[in-house]
């Protein structure tokens with residue numbers, strides 16, 4: 001199993017057999033609230049019949065179409081619909097099958113873009129400490145989660161990292177965006193001073209790091225990052241695999257924070273988690289930069305057998321219909337304050353050292369125990385699962401990101417189960 005202590009899991013398996021709306025059903029028949037929208041992806045809730053029938057219809061109409069040199073109309077319909085909801089100017093779409101593939105695709109597009117623009121020395125990729133960009137060699141390399149890199153001993157050359165913004169000394173228990181840390185964006189200047197702007201292709205960050213436990217950006221941080229990248233001709237990539245499709249109460253984090261990157265990577269919520277799919281959104285400038293050479297020359301030597309798979313497109317179109325009909329891409333905004341206040345009500349419970357939130361993303365962090373980082377978080381995750389709440393743990397941070405169909409009573413239940421678990425496990 002991926003990212004799992006397999007031998008431990010074998011002793012105490014946790015298995016779901018079905019899901020509907022806000023709830024999973026465990027194999028022993030218990031209802032478990034989905035506190036993390038699966039893995040930050042089931043934004044419209046589970047078991048949506050509209051998606052199921054679109055998938056079924058598609059499978060019996062056109063099950064596959066070659067993605068190279070051939071196509072099918074659904075791919076273009078889906079791209080058009082995505083372009084409609086994209087942040088202004090980011091309306092050129094390339095399809096992938098996952099977040100990891102979206103990241104590797106965006107990084108390669110950045111390299112190709114500079115090369116086409118006559119700046120082939122711009123090959124350096126800048127990530128950020130505590131970033132998670134999937135598990136491909138590109139994503140792992142720009143990623144900043146130590147454990148995800150150390151085991152493999154090597155990664156892409158020519159990669160550097162700016163500092164993360166998690167600063168409990170200054171920002172613990174900050175509500176929404178923390179006040180301190182915008183100056184950390186100036187690390188881009190240090191990278192430029194160290195390596196030279198003419199060697200740097202792109203900076204990639206998650207607007208809100210999710211897998212490293214929900215770290216809302218300090219006020220003005222992303223704005224500063226944008227300014228510096230523009231100043232130095234560096235492409236800015238937002239990894240919106242988690243924050244895309246309504247998680248913050250706006251269609252994308254770029255809308256929410258009012259900062260437009262040059263490219264955006266997405267996956268997960270693009271099909272409500274039902275069929276593997278991802279997409280890179282690029283600016284016209286990036287797109288047009290690649291449309292060079294004779295018409296019969298390929299513009300991008302990159303792609304997947306399953307890019308714009310018809311079944312994924314059908315699932316994605318049905319998902320976008322639901323998002324639109326139910327106003328889900330902005331619904332989170334109505335619940336963000338309630339969610340924030342509910343999470344912060346856990347302040348003062350034993351071992352709770354920080355609580356963070358933005359939109360419908362939040363985390364409660366507990367102090368590490370002597371027997372290792374993540375041990376207390378694991379015990380809390382198991383206790384909550386046994387008492388009817390699933391959430392994604394990240395070390396000793398317990399991350400909450402309910403489906404966007406959430407109601408106040410679900411938030412109350414999530415926080416009450418978690419609060420009881422924290423008292424019990426203490």
Ligand code: PMP
Nearest residue numbers: 098099100132133134239241242
């Ligand atoms: N980027 C971010 C920000 C993610 O959160 C994830 C997955 N959690 C990925 C990339 C990788 O996505 P996938 O697992 O679909 O490859």
